[in-house]
Amino acid sequence: MNKFVKLPLFLGGVSLIFCTTLAIVVNFCKPQMEKNEQKKTEEAYASLYEGEINILDLDEKYLDFKDYSQIKDLKKIEHEGKNSYVYSLTTQDPQSGTVSFMLGIDSEANKVDAYTVVANNNSGYAKQFENVDAVKDALVKYGDGEGSFYRTAGATKTENAMKYAVNQAFLHYRNNFMGGNN
Amino acid sequence: MSAAFTLFMKALLTSNVVFSLPYGICSYLGVSKSKKNSIGMGLALTFVTFLATLICFFLNMLLEQFEIGYMSTICFILVIASVVQFVEMFVKKFSPSLYKALGIYLPLITTNCVVLYVVKQTTDMSAFYGSFNITNSMGLLGDFLFILIFAIGTALGYFLALYLFAVIREKMDAAPTPKGFKGVAIGLICSAIMAIVFINGFAGVF
Amino acid sequence: MEKQSKKSIFINPLIKENAILINLLGMCPVLGVTTSINNALGMGVAVILVLFCTNTFISLIRKWVPDEVRIPVFIVIIACFVTMIEYLMKAFTPDLASNLGLFIPMITVNCIILGRAEAFASKNTVVDSMLDGLGTGIGFLGSCLLLAFFREVLGTGGISFNNPFTGKQLFSFLPLEAIKMPIFVQTSGAFMMFGLILGVFFAIQLKIEESKKLKEKKAKENLAKEVK
Numbered sequence: 001m002n003k004f005v006k007l008p009l010f011l012g013g014v015s016l017i018f019c020t021t022l023a024i025v026v027n028f029c030k031p032q033m034e035k036n037e038q039k040k041t042e043e044a045y046a047s048l049y050e051g052e053i054n055i056l057d058l059d060e061k062y063l064d065f066k067d068y069s070q071i072k073d074l075k076k077i078e079h080e081g082k083n084s085y086v087y088s089l090t091t092q093d094p095q096s097g098t099v100s101f102m103l104g105i106d107s108e109a110n111k112v113d114a115y116t117v118v119a120n121n122n123s124g125y126a127k128q129f130e131n132v133d134a135v136k137d138a139l140v141k142y143g144d145g146e147g148s149f150y151r152t153a154g155a156t157k158t159e160n161a162m163k164y165a166v167n168q169a170f171l172h173y174r175n176n177f178m179g180g181n182n
Numbered sequence: 183m184s185a186a187f188t189l190f191m192k193a194l195l196t197s198n199v200v201f202s203l204p205y206g207i208c209s210y211l212g213v214s215k216s217k218k219n220s221i222g223m224g225l226a227l228t229f230v231t232f233l234a235t236l237i238c239f240f241l242n243m244l245l246e247q248f249e250i251g252y253m254s255t256i257c258f259i260l261v262i263a264s265v266v267q268f269v270e271m272f273v274k275k276f277s278p279s280l281y282k283a284l285g286i287y288l289p290l291i292t293t294n295c296v297v298l299y300v301v302k303q304t305t306d307m308s309a310f311y312g313s314f315n316i317t318n319s320m321g322l323l324g325d326f327l328f329i330l331i332f333a334i335g336t337a338l339g340y341f342l343a344l345y346l347f348a349v350i351r352e353k354m355d356a357a358p359t360p361k362g363f364k365g366v367a368i369g370l371i372c373s374a375i376m377a378i379v380f381i382n383g384f385a386g387v388f
Numbered sequence: 389m390e391k392q393s394k395k396s397i398f399i400n401p402l403i404k405e406n407a408i409l410i411n412l413l414g415m416c417p418v419l420g421v422t423t424s425i426n427n428a429l430g431m432g433v434a435v436i437l438v439l440f441c442t443n444t445f446i447s448l449i450r451k452w453v454p455d456e457v458r459i460p461v462f463i464v465i466i467a468c469f470v471t472m473i474e475y476l477m478k479a480f481t482p483d484l485a486s487n488l489g490l491f492i493p494m495i496t497v498n499c500i501i502l503g504r505a506e507a508f509a510s511k512n513t514v515v516d517s518m519l520d521g522l523g524t525g526i527g528f529l530g531s532c533l534l535l536a537f538f539r540e541v542l543g544t545g546g547i548s549f550n551n552p553f554t555g556k557q558l559f560s561f562l563p564l565e566a567i568k569m570p571i572f573v574q575t576s577g578a579f580m581m582f583g584l585i586l587g588v589f590f591a592i593q594l595k596i597e598e599s600k601k602l603k604e605k606k607a608k609e610n611l612a613k614e615v616k
Contacts, residue, residue, distance in 0.1 A: 003456075011457045011464070014449070018468040019253065025472045026252045029479035036482045069311055090312060164315070204419040204575050208499055211412065252475060255493045256467040263463060293497040295416045302490055362591025363583075366412060370583030377576035 041088075045077065048086060048104050048114040054078040062176050070165040071172060072100075083107045084114065085177060087169040091161035099162065103169050107177065185316055186331050188388050192314055193335030195384040199296050200343040201377040206296040210344055210373075211366055213287060220348040222284045223291075224341030226269065228334065231297050234258075234265045235333040238301040239326060251305065258301045259292075266292050296340050300333045343380075347373060397516055401523040408531040409589055414500035417491045418532055419578040423543070426550050428536035430484040431491065432529025434473050436522065438495055439504065441469045443521035446509040453510070462505045463496075470496045481552040500524060538581050543572035 045055055056076040065071045073088040084104040091099050104114030199205050213223045238258050245251055270288050274281045281288075291297065303310045307325055310332070311318060318324040351369050359368045405411060408418055421431040445465055453461055474492045477485040485492065495501065504524055509517040540547055546562030571577040 003454075007454055007457045010452075010454055011460055014461050015464050018465055019256070022252065022256075022468045022472055023250075026475050029475040032479035033475075033482075036479070040482075069315065202575055204578065205416060205494070207415045207419055208413070211415065252471055255471050255474075255496055256464060259463055259467050259496055260460065263460065293499055293502060295494050295497055298494060298497050299490060302493060360587070360591070362589075362594050363587035367583045367587030367590060370579050370586065374576045374579035374583065377574075377579055378571075381574070381576065 044088075044102055045075070045086065048102060049077065049079040049084075051080055065172075068168045068172050070168045074172075077104065085173060086114065087172070089165040089169055091165045101162075101165075103166060105169070105173050186327065189314055189316060189328060190331050190335040191388040193332050194339040194342065195380060196388055197314070198339045198343055198380045199299065199336045200340055201373075201380040203299075205299045206294055206340055209287075209290060209294055210340075210347065211369065213290075214344055214348040214351055214369070217345065217348045217352065218283065219287060220341075220344045222280070223287045224337075224344050226273075226284060226288055227291055227294065227296065227340060228337035230262070230265055230269055230291050231300050231333045231337040232330070233269075234262050234297055234301055235304070235329055237261050237265070239304050239329055242304045254302075254305050255298075258298065262297050262301070263292050296336065300336050303332065304329055343376070346376065350376075394516070394519060398519045398523040401520065401527045402530065406527045406531060408528060409586065413503060414498045414528065416498060417494055418535060419575065419582060421488060421491050422532055422536035422539055422578065423573050424540050425533065425536045425547055426484065426552070427487050428532040429529070430477075430481065430552060431488060432525070432532050434477065434488075434492060435495060435498070435500070435528050436525030437473055438466070438469050439501060439521035439525040439528075440518060441521075442466050442501060442505055443509040443517040444514060445469075446505045447512060447514045447517035450510045458510070459506075462502060462510075466501055466505070467496045483550065484552045500528060535578075535582055535585060538585070539572045539577060542569055542581075543577060544568055544570075 045053065054077065056078060058074060058076055063074060065074075070089050070091060071087055072090050075086050075088075077084050077086050084106050086102055086104045088102050089100070091101075101115065106113040193199075197203065200207070200210050209223065213219050238261055241257055241261060242251075242254060245254055245257065266289060270281075273284065273288070307318075307329075310329070314332075316328060318328065320327075347369065350372050354368055354372065355364070363371075408415060417431055417435075422428045442462075442465055446462060449461075470493060473495075474485070477488075477492060504520060508520050512520070537547075541564065544562065545565030545568035546560070548560035548562070549558045550556065551558050569577070572581060
């Protein structure tokens with residue numbers, strides 16, 4: 001056979017065989033991957049509050065996160081008669097690793113009432129944010145009275161990234177749920 | 183375009199591909215034995231990365247249209263191999279002396295992790311934007327420009343690290359190092375200090 | 389060329405020709421992955437699987453591969469296997485996969501795999517290639533574990549181990565937590581630790597070679613004395 005026909009034919013044949021096998025394996029894995037995602041979010045929401053929770057979806061207009069690069073999702077959670085807005089945030093800092101966490105803001109007291117880390121990628125620093133109380137103690141009160149918000153203190157790379165993410169959540173909350181723009 | 187400038191400086195210094203998320207260590211340790219090789223390798227790598235990112239950006243869009251995103255690794259590597267082959271032919275034709283100087287290092291770029299790292303970012307643009315804290319307000323054109331700037335910045339960052347390491351290694355080879363540490367081992371310890379400079383020293387500047 | 393015995397094919401890459409410590413190949417993932425023993429173990433197992441599969445298949449088709457398309461064919465096979473393992477890991481060991489991140493697709497451009505395929509699998513029988521793949525992979529795993537052990541013990545004060553399939557912590561033994569040095573979990577610590585390990589390793593090698601040379605010299609002198 002002509003050389004210029006044989007070579008691409010061989011390469012094409014090998015590629016076809018192996019890529020079909022790959023396609024089969026990937027489609028085999030896909031349902032399990034989706035299950036993993038679902039399980040993670042459900043576990044995360046369940047770990048935020050004690051007792052029964054009710055996850056409510058929000059109106060589309062609140063879910064426009066074009067200007068908030070760290071906010072991934074927002075749900076309204078009803079628990080024991082109170083309402084909280086739970087933000088799913090992801091800090092993506094190449095040096096210290098990714099931390100995905102959820103921040104719950106009590107809609108009446110405007111304070112952070114829940115915090116949990118969903119995924120912690122390889123970072124020794126981010127371990128300090130696993131404990132809810134540690135974050136509450138690290139949040140420094142900014143301002144007084146009606147418009148007071150909590151912000152994270154600290155200056156390490158991960159803490160800065162977390163601060164950036166938390167502030168974005170607060171900004172979104174303030175712009176959407178605090179009764180008009182402040 | 184301050185976002186573009188920040189991205190470039192971050193890719194070059196703060197998130198230097200060799201020192202903060204270690205990729206490309208193989209050739210970093212192998213090529214830095216001489217300064218001339220480092221310069222050749224760095225320039226060739228920049229060129230290859232730029233071309234490969236250009237092609238793979240559109241290739242990725244095509245793959246996602248057909249919902250076969252998992253083929254991205256295979257296709258990207260084939261693209262990179264072809265780009266390297268093409269660059270090799272180009273250099274051979276137009277500058278045989280440069281070709282002789284680069285020698286074995288041009289085909290080595292195919293297995294360089296830096297190129298694959300850069301082109302892999304095209305598959306997950308949201309993660310890319312998140313890690314560099316960029317907000318893209320220009321849609322597809324913004325994607326395209328940002329990824330190209332990132333590609334050049336990263337490749338030049340690798341070039342910078344490689345050249346600095348080559349210079350240091352030249353001096354270290356003449357210095358009285360303990361037996362067994364000569365060559366690669368002491369070079370790695372120097373790289374540790376360089377890594378501290380690049381990660382912690384440049385943090386917060388950009 | 390002498391035919392190597394099956395045992396030596398398997399044992400050689402473990403210590404004598406260890407891919408990372410002696411040949412200094414395929415070091416890209418080593419620094420990024422060895423932040424904890426979990427990750428190193430996961431990466432090592434992935435590399436063993438990939439090496440085993442690619443060596444086997446490349447050895448199977450070695451008689452029919454035309455010489456000019458050799459490298460692209462190898463690349464396609466390696467990339468397919470790596471992507472398969474990547475998706476299997478993402479599905480069944482999601483925490484490990486997200487910790488390793490981009491390092492799993494990077495296995496494709498790891499010099500070890502292409503090197504073994506080129507140098508060994510394309511020229512030897514299937515069984516030999518399987519053994520070689522296993523041996524090289526286990527050697528790689530060994531050196532990764534060594535580096536990860538030191539980095540984790542010095543960086544976090546001890547060892548903690550998670551079940552890769554469910555992410556739950558199996559045990560965590562942190563005796564030195566009070567004097568931990570987090571820099572070893574970062575890249576600069578990786579460079580430092582790797583440099584120290586290599587340096588000590590080479591120094592030991594030099595010592596062994598020196599004592600060997602000394603023995604040979606003594607043997608020669610004894611022989612010369614006897615002849616006299």
